[in-house]
Amino acid sequence: MGARINHAIALCFNGRVDEARALLETVKLEKLRGPQQAAVHFGWLGVYRAQEAWNQVRAELRALEGEPMFPRQRRWLEEIRQALPVE
Numbered sequence: 001m002g003a004r005i006n007h008a009i010a011l012c013f014n015g016r017v018d019e020a021r022a023l024l025e026t027v028k029l030e031k032l033r034g035p036q037q038a039a040v041h042f043g044w045l046g047v048y049r050a051q052e053a054w055n056q057v058r059a060e061l062r063a064l065e066g067e068p069m070f071p072r073q074r075r076w077l078e079e080i081r082q083a084l085p086v087e
Helices: 002-013 017-024 035-050 054-063 071-083
Strands: none
Touching: 002 017, 002 035, 017 035, 035 054, 035 071, 054 071
């Protein structure tokens, strides 16, 4: 499962958002815990950001609050928060 999630994230970061979305749709979030669940949220965050689905972006940002992450991941989330259009 982890490889599928990582592949989806890589696809998203390489501009292949539709493929990333299709792959993430095969992942059952409720069956995951901890880092894998957070990784799925990162994947969806990338998809929704690319599609400018701002309400979903906000939901994914909330889902990631309090999750342990690397400094680069924290910076990426902060960049997204700053780029969000005003509600």
